[in-house]
Amino acid sequence: MYPLRLVLASAAVLSVGMPCEAHHSSAMFDAQKSVTLQGTVKSFQWTNPHCWIQLLVPAGTKVTEWSVEMGSPEQIYRSGWRRSTLQPGTSVTVVIHPVRDGTPGGQFVSATATNGVQLGVAGAKGRNP
């Protein structure tokens, strides 16, 4: 029997070891923090191993470009996303878990259109192609 402390340490290590996306762990993002970004879509990158939302977020007189990492096309497609879901120039509110090192980027949590509709929710557009 191993000490409980070691078992818990193992669980902690294992739990960040393999993300639900095969490319890398999600531990580079701070899952304890959520940041809400209100901005305009610069581009929606539909690529492997991750899709990305490039979001222009105004703050005072400055505009900062944020990189929002999503799952792979296979994963977000199955969650209701399509390449056409976001168009450049679209206003959108995106919630992320921010990158720990302060880079303007983060892990996608949710996106809401200006009319209040949550984007890419499985079932909203139908999951079958």
Next chain:
Amino acid sequence: MTRAAVLGLLLALLTIPGCGDRNIPPRVRAFASLPNWTGLWESELSKASATLSGHSDSASVDAQILKSVKLIGHPPYNAEWEQKYQSTVRARAANAEATVNIKNCTIGFPIVLDAPHAFQIVVTPEETLFVFATGGVRHIYTDGRSHPGNDDIWPTHMGDSVGHWEGDTLVIDTVARTSGPIWPSAVTADLSEQAHFTERVRMVDHDALEDQLTIEDPLRFDRPWQLLLRFSRVTDLNRMIPWDCEDDRNPIVDGKLSIAPP
């Protein structure tokens, strides 16, 4: 009716499908005797992750991983490797950064069976193919051949597989997998090149397959490691959507994963 006419009529009947087996080519008969596993399948982890948008909820996903991923477990190591395993667990617990700043673009056997992506199974009389969204393919030869001889085989990330059918169960024998951890980002089983994998894959019902996997490793384990993997039919896709690292924006800078501009 003359005898010739009757004979002609009989011959004509035999050429009509369903009127006799003698005209069915042996390969078609062999195909017909095999189970139909047509379609897309996914592991329990893939199923869990598909309900989340990407990896949007780390805590939920991590909890699912602990429940779902059988291959991230504690194998029955021998004393030497148990000691190494415990040292690795302690080292990584003390320095989590070292664990998380790793990325993967090659998903080999056996973790590919537990990866969060769909795969297709193609059953033919000569071989069964596991075609993965991650780009890899397992060729499981069922034409009676053995593994190649020593000069004709070398370790690969999928290993070399041969198989045979026992009723509706495909029995797979795999050797020559590249040595190393099953998954580099976690404290997973570390296997030698002598690891030997036996699988018994069968359809449990129309929407479920199970894979009884036994891993023996004379250089690492004290006894066989037995795992039960389950695959579900994918019902929300009608084609394979490939995964690769073609546009990777996560370079490792100064030892840390980062985000590169588009």
